[in-house]
Structures are given as C-alpha cells and as structure tokens.
Amino acid sequence: MRLHRVSLRGLAVAVAGVLAASTGAAEEEGGWHFGPGAKLSRPASGLEFALGGYAQEDFRSFHDYEDARGQLPALGATRELHRLRMGFDAQWKKVSFEFDYDPHDSTEHLKNLTAEVKISKGLHLKGGNFKVPVSYEWMTSAAKIDFIDRSLVADRLAPGRDWGGVASGEPVNNFHYEIGVFAGDDRVSQQRAGTTVAGRLEVTPMKGLDVGVSGSQGKVNGDALGGPVDPVTHGVSFHAPSGFRFYERHFVNGTRRRLGADARYHHKALGLKVEALQMTEERLGQGSLSDDLPTEVLRGFSGSATWLVTGERKARTIRPDHPIGQHGIGAVEVGARFDWLHADDNAADTGFAGAGNRARNIRPVGGKTITGGLSWWPVYFIRLMGDAVWERYNDPVLAPVPGRKSGYVTLLGRLQLSVP
Known part of the structure; x- marks a missing residue:
C-alpha cells in the first residue's frame, strides 16, 4: 500500500494519546507493566x-539558483513528507527482535527486520535486513542526526540496507566490534553490489572520545556491451542538499571497496564529530570497446560541532531537562557542519577529461557545503529544525548555473513527531 498524502495531525493525535495513557505511575496487573x-x-x-x-x-526554499533567464535546474521538492516510520522492538530474555516499516517510501517499504541473540557480552549474533555497518553517521537513526540531512559522505558513499548476518560485541571494555556478510550493499538500489563483507571497530581511549574505523568489500556485476538489454550504470551519483545532481553514475564492474574512519567527542553540552570515507570501484570491460578503464575513486569528509544552549548533556537521544509545561522552554541546540565530496579516477591526468559515464579519464568533480543548524525540542517527542546550507561546486561547467561555482543557498525546515 502506498501512502502519498499522510497528515501529521493523525500522528500527533496518536502520540498525544499514547503519552496521556502512559503518564504518571505505571499500571501493573498480573505482572505486566505499562x-x-x-x-x-x-x-x-x-x-x-x-x-x-x-x-x-520537510520544507525547502532555494535561493540564487536561477540562471540569466530566471530558470531553475532540477532541484528537490519544496515540501514533502520525508519519512513515516513505524514499527516495534521486542525482547525475550537474550533474544530481541526489531521491525521498522515506512509505507510512504515507494522504493523501500521495509527498513529493518532483525532477530538478535546475546550469547555473551563479547558475542551477539544478528540476522535479517538492516544497515551495512559502514559510517557512524549512516548507522545513526535519521530521527537523531544533528542536522536535517545526513552528511554528504554518509548520504552518497555509505552503503544501504541489505539481508545479512553479523557478529558483534564488546569482548573487553571500551572496544566494540561488528563484522558480517550481506547479500549486497543496498537491497533496493541499482548500484547494488553482490555478496558484501563489512565490518566496524570502535574504541574509547578516554572519557567522551570514541574512534572508529569501518570498511566493506563486494563485487559489482556490471552489464556487458552488446547484450540483449541496454546496460545499466551501477556506479554512485552525487546530489547536493538542494537536490541538484552534480555527478552522474558511471558504468562499473568489479571490486567495490569502502574504507572509512570517524571520531566523536562529547563534553557536557558540546559535541564534535569528524568522518572520512573513501570508495573505489573497478571498471573492468566498461570502455566503449569493452576495454578496462581506470578505477573510479570517490572521497568524502565531514566535520561538525554542536552545542546545547539550554545545558543538556550531549547524547544520541536528547531529552529536555526543562520541557515546556514544566517551567522551561525545552532543549535548544545550535550547530555547524562542513562537508566535502570529490570524484576522480586513479590514473594519471592525461588526455581529455570527460564527464561521460564511460570516460577513461574522469573529469574531476567535487563540491563543498557549509551548514548552520538549529534544533528545538519543546518536549522530548517533538523536534523542530531549521538549517541554512551554502553550496560550492569545483567545476563551473557542472554547477547549477553553468559558469558560477558558488553562491547557492538552501533553507530547510523540519517538523518531527516521534512516538514517546
């Protein structure tokens, strides 16, 4: 069933009803707690x-994207119901289950469907459909990220969800691992690779500091020239927060490899994050004469800082110390982020550099964004967000207005309601 128009009013009523039913002391009957x-x-x-x-x-407003004739390039929607997630978590002793579904997402209704067994602190086994463990930003729920959109590096270079299984745990204090095998690296995308191995290691060398490394490897089975059907591009594309696409998918075939690192530091109301990720894709037999092409190399970096003005401690889940209705204004957070993306190949920069999807010498393409953000939680299950994003493109030919690299501004707003 596809829901193209869903009113937030209905969800708000449901949320309020659940909250009203659960306030005060928990009811107990026959050993059950509500x-x-x-x-x-x-x-x-x-x-x-x-x-x-x-x-x-979500709401978006685009500024300074018009060309000399007053025309706009292809950009994102000015208003949309971006996500409508619903599901449940269940646990029985050492066995847990998770189910998440989005009836509004026309390409991927099923989000998470997992079962996990906790054998010991150092060994958990999980199977089902869930996120391939590469990139901390990607692994964070979209309801809990610091800005309206994920960082460019996580949004464009990280894998998606797929069927698979992982082993994870914390065998010693301050060291966590996760390693698994998946059927692919994005179950619903045309860029999906085949069987993919992925893993993540994370350490906490000091209080408030977490450092992680992650990676994945799989094989993309590209389409051959001259086959019975038109070949499909299985490479990645780049989209800016405005929705403008500034890098087209290429024909790829062979090994796809990701390698990334990230660090996070939290101290009281302050939060700092940095993340870098590189992705390489072979292009075996993808030339116009079925010859091998140089490997595509995609790199990204993100760095951000946030501060809870109202004094709450920075954590993955923010709960106001003094919500509205309890002699307070809720929680308020401000933040800033820098994002950078770049695409090229691993061969010497000789000959004609082209932007076509079979170009031997890929024309270097990149972009930068600076984001300023504001979040307000009047109560813990309501969040209002506003971002201002400035975009700059390295190649003036491949910019929204050809010949102009920068000066593009997107204003974004979001109303988020969560089940308490």
Whole structure:
C-alpha cells in the first residue's frame, strides 16, 4: 500500500494519546507493566514490547539558483513528507527482535527486520535486513542526526540496507566490534553490489572520545556491451542538499571497496564529530570497446560541532531537562557542519577529461557545503529544525548555473513527531 498524502495531525493525535495513557505511575496487573511511553513489559518473564516510530515533514526554499533567464535546474521538492516510520522492538530474555516499516517510501517499504541473540557480552549474533555497518553517521537513526540531512559522505558513499548476518560485541571494555556478510550493499538500489563483507571497530581511549574505523568489500556485476538489454550504470551519483545532481553514475564492474574512519567527542553540552570515507570501484570491460578503464575513486569528509544552549548533556537521544509545561522552554541546540565530496579516477591526468559515464579519464568533480543548524525540542517527542546550507561546486561547467561555482543557498525546515 502506498501512502502519498499522510497528515501529521493523525500522528500527533496518536502520540498525544499514547503519552496521556502512559503518564504518571505505571499500571501493573498480573505482572505486566505499562510504560514509559508505548512500552509493555513483564519483568518476571523477561518480556518487553515497545511500539516506535516517527514522522518528518520537510520544507525547502532555494535561493540564487536561477540562471540569466530566471530558470531553475532540477532541484528537490519544496515540501514533502520525508519519512513515516513505524514499527516495534521486542525482547525475550537474550533474544530481541526489531521491525521498522515506512509505507510512504515507494522504493523501500521495509527498513529493518532483525532477530538478535546475546550469547555473551563479547558475542551477539544478528540476522535479517538492516544497515551495512559502514559510517557512524549512516548507522545513526535519521530521527537523531544533528542536522536535517545526513552528511554528504554518509548520504552518497555509505552503503544501504541489505539481508545479512553479523557478529558483534564488546569482548573487553571500551572496544566494540561488528563484522558480517550481506547479500549486497543496498537491497533496493541499482548500484547494488553482490555478496558484501563489512565490518566496524570502535574504541574509547578516554572519557567522551570514541574512534572508529569501518570498511566493506563486494563485487559489482556490471552489464556487458552488446547484450540483449541496454546496460545499466551501477556506479554512485552525487546530489547536493538542494537536490541538484552534480555527478552522474558511471558504468562499473568489479571490486567495490569502502574504507572509512570517524571520531566523536562529547563534553557536557558540546559535541564534535569528524568522518572520512573513501570508495573505489573497478571498471573492468566498461570502455566503449569493452576495454578496462581506470578505477573510479570517490572521497568524502565531514566535520561538525554542536552545542546545547539550554545545558543538556550531549547524547544520541536528547531529552529536555526543562520541557515546556514544566517551567522551561525545552532543549535548544545550535550547530555547524562542513562537508566535502570529490570524484576522480586513479590514473594519471592525461588526455581529455570527460564527464561521460564511460570516460577513461574522469573529469574531476567535487563540491563543498557549509551548514548552520538549529534544533528545538519543546518536549522530548517533538523536534523542530531549521538549517541554512551554502553550496560550492569545483567545476563551473557542472554547477547549477553553468559558469558560477558558488553562491547557492538552501533553507530547510523540519517538523518531527516521534512516538514517546
């Protein structure tokens, strides 16, 4: 079932109803506990069941994208219901389940469907459809990221969700690992690779500092020239926060490899994050004469800083210390982020550099963005966000207005409602 128009009013009423039903002391009957929020548990049996979900309504305004004739390039929607997630988490002793669904997403209704067994602190086994563990920003829920859009590096270079299994755990204090095998690296994308191995290691060398490395490798089975059907480009493309596409998919075939690193530092209300990710894709037999082409090399970097003005401690989930209705204004956070993306090949820069999807010498393409953001949680299940994004493109020919590299501004707003 596809839902193209869903009113946030209905979700708001449902959220308010759940909250009203769960406020005050938890009810208890026959060993069952209700609350907090939409949670049902029976501690004596080790059973827990919690409903979850959120909706995000987005607004965008584009400035200085018009060319001399007043025409706009292809950009994103000015208003859209971006996400409508619903699902549940369940746990019975050492076994847990997760189900997340988005009826509004026409390309990927199913988000997460997993079962996990906690054998020990150092070994958890999980299987199902879920995120391939590369990039901390990508692994963070879209309801809890610091800005309206993910960083460019996570949005364009990180993998997606796919069927697979992972082993994870914390065998020693301050060291966490996750390694697994997946059927691909993005179940619903045309750029999907075949069987993919992925892993992530994370250490905490000091209080408040987390450092991680991650990577993946799979094989892309490209289409041959002269086959019974038209070949499909399986490479990645770049889109700016405005929605403008500044790098086209290329024909790729062979090994796809990702390697990334990230670090996060939290101290009281302050949060700092940096992340870098490189992705390489072979182009075996993808030339106009079925010859091998140089490997495509894609790199990205992101750095951000946030500060909770109202004094809450920075964490993945923000809860106002003094929400509206309890002698406060809620939680307010400001932040800034720098993003950078670049695409090229690994051969010497000789001969004609082309932007075509079979170019031997890929024309270097890149872009930078600077984002300023504001978030307000009047209560913990409502979040209002506003971002201003400045975009700059390295190649004036491939910019929104040919001949002008920079000066493009996108204003974004978001209303987010979550199930408490």
